[in-house]
Amino acid sequence: MGTVLPANVPQTLYVTVRRDELSQLKAERDQLQKKVAQLTLMLQHAQLASPGTALHA
Template identity: 65%
Template sequence: MGTLMPATPTQTLYVSVRRDELRKLKDERDQLRQQVAQLHMMLEQARSGDKAINL
């Protein structure tokens, strides 16, 4: 078996983000969520269309 290494303690990383950067990231996140929801809906429609064709 391999050599066991002692576990290192968890380290916390602090990051500074300007308000305008945070707003931009939140807007980006919202757009991506909308896009995922739209793609999910399209996928469900395609699946239900395939089921109708196979019947």
């Protein structure tokens, strides 16, 4: 068994983000969400096309 360590008290980190940075981050997030949806759809199509060779998670 490993060494038991005392739990640390959670700390809050405050950061400052400019409006333009926040807008850019939101745009990046939206773009990444669309890409994830696209790749998920492609994966589903690939699994339907060849169910015998699909990887199972």
